[in-house]
Amino acid sequence: xxxxxxxxxxxxxxxxxxxxxxxxxxxxxxxxxxxxxxxxxxxxxxxxxxxxxxxxxxxxxxxxxxxxxxxxxxxxxxxxxxxxxxxxxxxxxxxxxxxxxxxxxxxxxxxxxxxxxxxxxxxxxxxxxxxxxxxxxxxxxxxxxxxxxxxxxxxxxxxxxxxxxxxxxxxxxxxxxxxxxxxxxxxxxxxxxxxxxxxxxxxxxxxxxxxxxxxxxxxxxxxxxxxxxxxxxxxxxxxxxxxxxxxxxxxxxxxxxxxxxxxxxxxxxxxxxxxxxxxxxxxxxxxxxxxxxxxxxxxxxxxxxxxxxxxxxxxxxxxxxxxxxxxxxxxxxxxxxxxxxxxxxxxxxxxxxxxxxxxxxxxxxxxxxxxxxxxxxxxxxxxxxxxxxxxxxxxxxxxxxxxxxxxxxxxxxxxxxxxxxxxxxxxxxxxxxxxxxxxxxxxxxxxx
RNA sequence: GCGCCCAUCGUCUAUCGGUCAGGACACUAGGUUUUCAUCCUAGUAAGCCGGGUUCGACUCCCGGUGGGCGCGCCA
Numbered sequence: 219x220x221x222x223x224x225x226x227x228x229x230x231x232x233x234x235x236x237x238x239x240x241x242x243x244x245x246x247x248x249x250x251x252x253x254x255x256x257x258x259x260x261x262x263x264x265x266x267x268x269x270x271x272x273x274x275x276x277x278x279x280x281x282x283x284x285x286x287x288x289x290x291x292x293x294x295x296x297x298x299x300x301x302x303x304x305x306x307x308x309x310x311x312x313x314x315x316x317x318x319x320x321x322x323x324x325x326x327x328x329x330x331x332x333x334x335x336x337x338x339x340x341x342x343x344x345x346x347x348x349x350x351x352x353x354x355x356x357x358x359x360x361x362x363x364x365x366x367x368x369x370x371x372x373x374x375x376x377x378x379x380x381x382x383x384x385x386x387x388x389x390x391x392x393x394x395x396x397x398x399x400x401x402x403x404x405x406x407x408x409x410x411x412x413x414x415x416x417x418x419x420x421x422x423x424x425x426x427x428x429x430x431x432x433x434x435x436x437x438x439x440x441x442x443x444x445x446x447x448x449x450x451x452x453x454x455x456x457x458x459x460x461x462x463x464x465x466x467x468x469x470x471x472x473x474x475x476x477x478x479x480x481x482x483x484x485x486x487x488x489x490x491x492x493x494x495x496x497x498x499x500x501x502x503x504x505x506x507x508x509x510x511x512x513x514x515x516x517x518x519x520x521x522x523x524x525x526x527x528x529x530x531x532x533x534x535x536x537x538x539x540x541x542x543x544x545x546x547x548x549x550x551x552x553x554x555x556x557x558x559x560x561x562x563x564x565x566x567x568x569x570x571x572x573x574x575x576x577x578x579x580x581x582x583x584x585x586x587x588x589x590x591x592x593x594x595x596x597x598x599x600x601x602x603x604x605x606x607x608x609x610x611x612x613x614x615x616x617x618x619x620x621x622x623x624x625x626x627x628x629x630x631x632x633x634x635x636x637x638x639x640x641x642x643x644x645x646x647x648x649x650x651x652x653x654x655x656x657x658x659x660x661x662x663x664x665x666x
Numbered sequence: 667g668c669g670c671c672c673a674u675c676g677u678c679u680a681u682c683g684g685u686c687a688g689g690a691c692a693c694u695a696g697g698u699u700u701u702c703a704u705c706c707u708a709g710u711a712a713g714c715c716g717g718g719u720u721c722g723a724c725u726c727c728c729g730g731u732g733g734g735c736g737c738g739c740c741a
Contacts (some may be wrong), residue, residue: 240741272741338739355671362736364669372739379741402672403736411738426672427734435734461678464690468679472689491679493672494734501678501691511704550703609700624700636702 225443233265234393237291237298241283244292244444247497248398248436250427251462255298255425256396258463258485268390269302274382279306290445294455294479294615295530300629303390305382312377315385315415316370325370326412335373339413341381342367348406353423353487359405368407380404384411392420396487399424423487426466452525452553453502457509461502465495475508507552519544522557531564532557542646546638563646567658570634574627575663578635580628585664587616587623588630592656600649630659 228545237253260267271287273279291298299575316339327337343366348358370381375484377385387395402424412419428434436443448458460481464474468491469484476484510518522544526532532540543563547556562568578584594608615622629641637643644652 242741249711275741335739340739352671358670360670366737369739374739376739378739383741398735399671400735401741404741418683424671427733431677433733435706464678466678470680472680474679491672495679496677498677498691504691552703621700628701634702638702640700 223402232393233260233263234268234391235260235265235396236268236270236387236390236392237296238270238272238386238397239277239287239554240275241287242275242278243280243283243286244305244446245287245435245447247443247445247448247462250294250445251428251465252397252425253291253296254294254459254462255467255485255490257345257444257445258301258481259396259487261424261482262485265393266299267296268300268392269298270305270386270390271302272305272377272379272382274305274309274379276306280290286446293445293449294459305386308382308386308389309377311389311420312382312385313371313375316377316381319370319414322414327372330369338369339372340369341370341414343407343410344413348409350405350409350419352402352405353394353421354426354490355402355424356404358405360403365406365410370411380407380411384408387420388412388415388417390563394421394423396423399426399492425490426492428465429494429496431496433494433496452512452555453506454509454513454554455515457502457506460497460509461505465497466491468471474550476507503552510551510554511549513548515541515545515548518548518551521554522551525554525557526564526611528558529561529564531561535564539646544665546642550638562634566651567655568631570629570633570659570663571635574629574633574635578629579659579663581617581626582624583616584626586665587612588626588656589660590615591623591627592653592660595649595656596653600652602641602645630663631655 235256235400237249237256239249239253259265269287269291271279271284273284297558316325319341320327320339323342325339325341327339329337343362345362347359347362348365349357352358368378368380370378372378377568405422405424409419427435428444445458449455456478459478460474460476463481467485467489469481470489473480473484519541522658523537523540525538526535543560544557549561550662579588591608594612595605598604598608609623609627610620612618613620616623622639625635628637628643630633631640631644631647647655
């Protein structure tokens, strides 16, 4: 008896996979990609996706760090099927397994010296060449001489990663281990442990790593390598999920943008690539814009409203007004953070861009026309049809081609050359603010 | 240093011996749009190198080069 409850391994046909992060405060993009692939695999197979928190590092494993993992999974909607297993609660089972191995002669105690800490427990490798089949990398083998005994319990009595990891996989009845390929070499040890513990060896699949724009492994200084960063930068979880699923995997037939259901339906391990993949923020952003455009206006508003609330100028705006601005600007937002550029809708007077001003308001012909337009607008009803008629009328009287007054008007009203349709924008700004801004622009930029 | 893995446009990829080597992002040039964004059209751009096997290799084999990972009482 190993002391490990193997009852959950019941149906050998039922797939059980797990995401087993160690909570360190931030969830790395590579880790979450592993979670996505595990989730996809489980859902495709109609199996179970489990979560295990490897919280044996008491220093870093704070409740906040655990919450960060849970938040990341929730944000990406990676739902798991059973309560998470906290590795720290399994310590006695790990140790019992180690004792069993010692009793069977499959592990032994030894004082390796060092800092004089006493005896630790080492696992005895079989002494033969080993091989296992990787669903992604194919058949992998290692010669006996490269497989050395290793510590499974430290001299201070704490279980080492390899032991805890394997024992917990047995406890959770894991059938397929899908993880980053930095674990490939460990797998020989793990296979030996599964066998020594009398458990069925699970199937393995090692995922290629995600590297940075320089083709190097992501490090702290690369930034934006944590999923919280992407959330803060205004990415849609669906877009990130879609994009990440395409890093190292492809459904073929030129399919890229896909729904979750499609990804689940098409996902198979044999279509996972084996070489490292680079993140491309540009492509992610492009996908993101598509996701934002397709969102229901209310859903878009729900996310954008809190972002505006946090700005110095959008804090106390009327929700109904925000909803209108949101609806107008949604289709041109690449990320949710684009809302931070909507300032001119929420203040009395906009910040004027110097280039825009000199380009569109400094020409001699413009001031008199804007002035005339100001009078016409003030004298008529403030609606789209009238505004349109007013602008066209002034253009005609000034000998300008149709549409040539639009940009000067836009700059006078918003301070910038880019934005949604100028008439729609004006209607949102309202009659008073529009007239006031025209006056200000006329006085400040067109006088003298 | 030793071991293992990988190698198609700048990037993500399709291709499972015979294709004008396809798609997407990015880029360039047009078009639509009052600006921007969107959208449409077109274009530039790839099989790391060297040997084999084969009637025929991006595809199979060997070598080289380059890159990644591993070699802890870390996880």
